[in-house]
Amino acid sequence: MAGSQRLRIDLEPDRMHLEPAWLTDGLEHLQQRHLTRPRRLVEPLGNGRSRIDGRDLIDFSTNDYLGLARDSRLADAAAGAPAGAGASPLVSGRSPQYCQLERDVAAFENTPAALLFPSGFAANLGTVAALVTRDDVIFSDRDNHASLIDGCRLSGARVQIYQRDRLDDLADQLAQAASAPRRLIVTDGLFSMDGLLAPLDALCDLADTHDAMVLVDEAHATGTLGASGRGTSELLDVEERVTLRIGTLSKAVGAAGGFAVGTTAFIDHLWHHARPQVFSTALPPATCAAASTGLRLITEAPQRRVHLAELADSFRAHLSRLGLPVPPGPGPIIPVLLSEASAAVDTSAALSKLGFFVPAIRPPTVPQGTARLRVSLSALHSQEDIDRLAEAISSVIPMEARARV
């Protein structure tokens, strides 16, 4: 079916020295396991639709949860501002737009200080690695985002993986690490692959008991969750208890870049030690201007967030009525579990024929045997769009795949 795109593997003898066997064998291995990733051409059409490789589809794949990425007010804010910053923030890259965005992020997040990064990925990488050293211990949720995982590795600290439905084990692990100079718990706020929330209240309790820091990655929750859009920490009322919150300006905010927020001393420490922002060129002024506008619109137009939450509730209820189990949760990410990568790819292709783009999520993004469709809702979708999608999903999931969900 459509997902099993063939890779062009060039085995001309005179090129063999450039393309050794480990390379071509590895690509063929991916293909056999239905794990190759197509490079799509995507043209946004507005109204939650995209032209994807020439076909107009209702797009349930984006992280543009509030529909701000293509809002003309962000583009207008960026227009005329320099496209590049020309230097890293520590040298001469802090443009007026950059300083303004720093203040806007801190005000939006209601924290004393904020630090900007080139991306959310860089924010996680740099922040985790700056908080601990090789003598310390990190406690990392099994389902954390790749950028947190890489930050843990980069830090050189001992990394203990925990499962958030087994916090007694985490308590034991924390107790055993009592002699380490520092302990750090790192977690996504809203998990991007299953749409579930981290148990932040319980994690903060454990952190208090065992003198640990808590870092929460709010990438999918900034703008979408919480009364003011500050994410899971606001929703679960732990903003004053979490040590550092990481966010991205690339998802609901509609621009690009990442940030860390916390106390002035923590942010000062990151300013000097978080290497991705020390050694990368600062966010471009045009991007900063767009991001500031995105944050302002999130604050001024909470009805987008309310509409998104209503769509998410309604879609979950609809899938349940159709007999498809849905993980509980308040956010805009709704997975449909299918176990085998091939089933996920085939179902995604069948939905595409019906006019919907719903990506298949496969290993290594998720563990073996837990491939899935991932539906990302946007405030640009209508009630009718999501009702039609629920019916279509129900019609294309094969009976034997459904029995296993």
Ligand SMILES: *Cc1c(COP(=O)(O)O)cnc(C)c1O
């Ligand atoms: C997307 C994402 C990031 C990275 O954010 P970017 O700004 O896109 O680099 C970090 N953490 C999580 C959980 C994400 O989903």
